[in-house]
Amino acid sequence: MTTVNTAIVIGGGIAGPVTALALRRAGIAATVYEAYPSTADGIGGTLALAPNGVAALAAVGADDAVTAIATPIHRTAMAIGRRRFALPGLAGVPPLRVVHRAELHRALHDRAVAEGVTIEHGRRLVDVREGAIGVTARFADGGTATADVLIGADGIRSTVRTLIDPDAPGPHYTGLLGFEAVARHEVDVEPGTMTFAFGRGGYYLYWPEPGGGTRWGVNLPQERPMTLTEARTVPTTEWLGTLRAAYGDDDPGGALMATSDADGLQVVGSLLIMPPVPHWHRGRMVLVGDAAHAPSNSSGQGASLAIESAVQLARCLRDLPDVPSAFAAYERLRRDRVERVAARAARINRAKAPGAVARAVMPLLMPLFVKTAMDPEKTVAHEQRYVIDWDEPVTSDLTPR
Numbered sequence: 001m002t003t004v005n006t007a008i009v010i011g012g013g014i015a016g017p018v019t020a021l022a023l024r025r026a027g028i029a030a031t032v033y034e035a036y037p038s039t040a041d042g043i044g045g046t047l048a049l050a051p052n053g054v055a056a057l058a059a060v061g062a063d064d065a066v067t068a069i070a071t072p073i074h075r076t077a078m079a080i081g082r083r084r085f086a087l088p089g090l091a092g093v094p095p096l097r098v099v100h101r102a103e104l105h106r107a108l109h110d111r112a113v114a115e116g117v118t119i120e121h122g123r124r125l126v127d128v129r130e131g132a133i134g135v136t137a138r139f140a141d142g143g144t145a146t147a148d149v150l151i152g153a154d155g156i157r158s159t160v161r162t163l164i165d166p167d168a169p170g171p172h173y174t175g176l177l178g179f180e181a182v183a184r185h186e187v188d189v190e191p192g193t194m195t196f197a198f199g200r201g202g203y204y205l206y207w208p209e210p211g212g213g214t215r216w217g218v219n220l221p222q223e224r225p226m227t228l229t230e231a232r233t234v235p236t237t238e239w240l241g242t243l244r245a246a247y248g249d250d251d252p253g254g255a256l257m258a259t260s261d262a263d264g265l266q267v268v269g270s271l272l273i274m275p276p277v278p279h280w281h282r283g284r285m286v287l288v289g290d291a292a293h294a295p296s297n298s299s300g301q302g303a304s305l306a307i308e309s310a311v312q313l314a315r316c317l318r319d320l321p322d323v324p325s326a327f328a329a330y331e332r333l334r335r336d337r338v339e340r341v342a343a344r345a346a347r348i349n350r351a352k353a354p355g356a357v358a359r360a361v362m363p364l365l366m367p368l369f370v371k372t373a374m375d376p377e378k379t380v381a382h383e384q385r386y387v388i389d390w391d392e393p394v395t396s397d398l399t400p401r
Helices: 015-025 049-060 063-066 101-114 158-162 230-233 236-247 253-258 301-317 323-350 356-372
Strands: 007-009 030-036 046-049 069-075 076-080 082-087 095-099 119-122 125-130 137-141 143-145 150-151 170-181 191-199 205-207 213-222 268-273 285-287
Touching: 007 015, 007 137, 007 143, 015 030, 015 101, 015 301, 030 076, 030 143, 046 101, 046 301, 049 063, 049 301, 063 095, 063 101, 063 125, 101 119, 101 253, 119 268, 137 150, 150 158, 158 285, 170 253, 205 253, 213 253, 230 268, 236 253, 268 323, 301 323
Parallel strands: 007 030, 007 150, 030 119, 076 191, 150 285
Antiparallel strands: 046 095, 069 095, 076 082, 125 137, 137 143, 170 213, 170 268, 191 205, 205 213
């Protein structure tokens, strides 16, 4: 039985509220401290929750609240020029769920509060002091908080990661800039179908919106990374002009860009990926979610892996007798899995901006590629069929899954 009774959770995005919910179910009181003054209502685009992510949400009773606001994706396809190829599906798993990031944050926030979790906004972490029996967080407003452990769920630019290891790597730029919007153009595909398209200017994807129109997202190749603030200083009319020039000759990319309005364009910013983080924990501090592992959005697993890690961390703190053994078991459970997903995403990123020769041969090779290299049982079954057994005790001699 653990000696941990209280926890400080830094970060109120996705991993933070799920961590607090899981800890509460494990009998550990957790308070979430979020740097921003409020939830991110109306900000950001969409993200995908894979079946394993929804299964992990079920462990904390948040799956119904999230699936209620999500769009199910039952089928996927790939398009190169005017040619489309249906992609094989994975049998026996629920559909992918696409959800607005801000709505997901709100749903998890509300669920955590309903379960009795305290979430304090406007509390930016600046320092940590560890003692023999606890850890104290110091915030920019001068306030402090003390608990048995401190959990860094503070995202890809994590402060806690740097406090654990001042030499820890930061995120790497993938060479892609993200955008998203809803076009008035209606694509001729069955509802619930997501299409991954390789256009002349780069990679994009699209799916019919349940309320009409077509939602699309673009990964625009760009040599120089831009912060989100920097990218959003460029007028959306200018960005939309750049996208129309890059994708104007594509079908349906040109129609999607042409029938989208600049005021509805979401600038997602530079797409980042975390290299392997050497140290996930030190003393009474530990990382969870994007702070420890952030595969690029190409994986379709970023949010799902963050949710899984939150649940697994709570199980380890619940079942193991002390903080060092709990943190070590948590890392053994998670590291290999998340790094395999990150490696798969990195391979996909390299294919998102094929050169002229690759684009020319793609239509000829794609049927064979789909048949041989995109067998979901070989590529993503181990990711999407992963289900955490909340009731199964964690032992110190566990074998990673």
